[in-house]
Amino acid sequence: MSVTIDALTEADTAGTTAPPAGPRRFRVFRYKRGDERPHYETFEVPVGHRTTVFEALRWIQVHRDRTLALRHSCLHASCGTCGVRVNGKEALACVTMVHDVGREITVEPIANVPVLTDLVVDMREVFERFPDDHPIVRGSEFLDDADTPDGIASYERYEDCIECGLCVSACPVVVTAERYVGPAALAWGERVLEEPRGAEVANLLSWANAPDGVWRCHAIFECTAACPSGVNPAARIMSLRGTLLGRRLRKQPRGSDPT
Amino acid sequence: MSDAIDERRSRGPVQRKGLGPRPVAWLDPRGRTLGHLAFVGNRITGLGLVFYLYLHLAVLSLLLRGGEAWNDFLELATTTVFLLLDVLLLFGLLYHGLNGLRVTLVGTGYVPNRQKALWWVGAVIGTLALALSAFRILGES
């Protein structure tokens, strides 16, 4: 059975040992603890037709500078560890083709999170914002007409959010409002509301209802644009707001203060 | 042992997006999408309208100084430059008002997934309204 796939009609191979489509200049952010300030280093990297930013950075690490620190794991946009900014824009390095970026490529760590080393950030600030109840599995809405096997009530799948922090990096509000819970955490809260799976919904609502919760968002939607996983954090924040408003409006005639 | 862990986690520099010091970094439009540019527009027109409001009150206070002061002002107010500024003011009002409607609809969870479409609808309405009004305002000068 012969299959022609449009994306594969090129004869060259993927990866950095491919016949180069021409070298690209990479300007890479560098920082080690103790440095007075970060600096940028430039490398000429041979790239092929399907080389990803990760592969190019890896080439630099292997062939030019072993001390370049990179963060990566799954290489297929599922673990969320390889988040960087490529020419200022948030992206996952493992699924960003160099070809799509341009001739000169600047790679920097994601914003709004302290840098640990080079392109690696300390993800603690991203994770500390999430509510304690942090389930990673949800019901699968794919193929929902299908039967399930005996003993399995419904199919499960992992949540879309891969905890990459690109939304936190893209959000202009996080820059000035340091205590803002942020898009990733709020989107997660809304997911729990949508599908509680036994979680404490009341706690979640009061956590989201704070001035630094959903109300700090300015409906800018950079987070939704940056998300590589289709989480749509901005819409989820708005939806949370709607829910909170609805509850408030319904409770007001009774004179009780909903918190 | 926990010292080692804390030491590993101590903070490095924090990268911020946008040119300029933190409070105004949001002005930098590079690499930003429509939602952000709309927000920037809202802030600038908002500031502009506040400034205008102050100006307006100052102008109205001329009434306290009697008819002549007011008439002097009216002469200024009918010059072309001033009328152009009026058009600019109208742009600010229309932008801030229409975008404000958009933000309200989106921000209360009514139409959270239509923010781009709403912006363009507002842009069309606003442009038409501005064009018609500008024509009338400047036409009479």
Next chain:
Amino acid sequence: MTSAPGTPPFHVLIVGGGGTGGALAHDLTLRGVQVTLVERGEFTSGTTGRHHGLLHSGARYAVGDAESAIECIEENTILRQICPGSFEENDGLFVAITDEDMEYYDDFVKACADCGIPAQELTREQALALEPNLNPSLKAAVRVPDATMDAMRMPLRFFATARRNGADLRNYVEVLDLVVNDRVVSGAVVRDHVTGKVGEISADVVVNATGPWSEKVAAMAGVDVPIRPSPGVMLALRGRLCNMVVNRMHRSGDGDIVVPQRALSIVGTSSWTVDDPEELDVPEDHVQRMYEEGAKLIPAVTRAEFRSAWSAARPLIGSRGDADAGRELSRTFKTYDHAETDGVEGFVTITGGKATTLRGMAELCADVVCHKLGVEAECRTRETVLAPHTEVYAA
């Protein structure tokens, strides 16, 4: 570190922060051993994080390698208990497409039964009702307790628990060399990529848990382990084409599995060998083969949007010619106590294995290490429910 060498509490330095290293750190910490783990990149950034995410039922090995199959089904069951909420527990299907596949069917079902792997025979119609995207020309299917794991987040729970219990887990610390004097390994020379500085970490035992890099690290101690890095290609497609894991019912071949994972479908895999696992190719013809073979299971594969294609290197244990002197615990993984095999003290290598058997590998390696140190403590990892993966970053 804090005690004189050779006295309790003993200090073990684990080199390699993949699933094996993490599970070993967890096991040893529970046994009262002081653990430092060093990983040159992010945890699971070697081979562990890159696989397609199959929580093995063992059915793939039932016919050819019963011992591994039994290992898998046992660990499969244990992992679901100690890592609740970390899997897409949808089971899996082995699907027979051709007559040749059907010749394998009876052996397959019998072998699963022999190995204690629950296997439910299904008709073509039943299979299609469960998975409408299956190749309609399928002949029969067998349901087995496969599941999907998150290749990074599940192992990370071992790290999180170990850290919670006091293990010193250091990512971005790279071993440059081992400290060896008179055939005794007493530590490692490391570069900390956070500071850029070089230093030394001393230990009573150093464990080499570096997967396909095992040979490289072992060479630093002047010993040889027969590990050949064996990469394979995987293809991630957007869209969840199935909810259950879908396997081809035949003896192992390329592209014979489709693993659903969040909103993606992962088609795998292929196999070749390299000398150096540092930079792996992603051969275009292998990717093409994933499309072709995957489409035999689920035709919609060819229409699905491309997300990523990448390679990961299995640590393949080659034969050493005569006398596999390492303590052979299973045919899929081995622990080498180099004092026994090579006369080098203070150094142990654990290698081979599958993502599913990480806890089992760690248990047996911890047994070896504790035996060396004279630590008498039972393994408690079968019953210990693990901390959430987020605790690796924020306790």
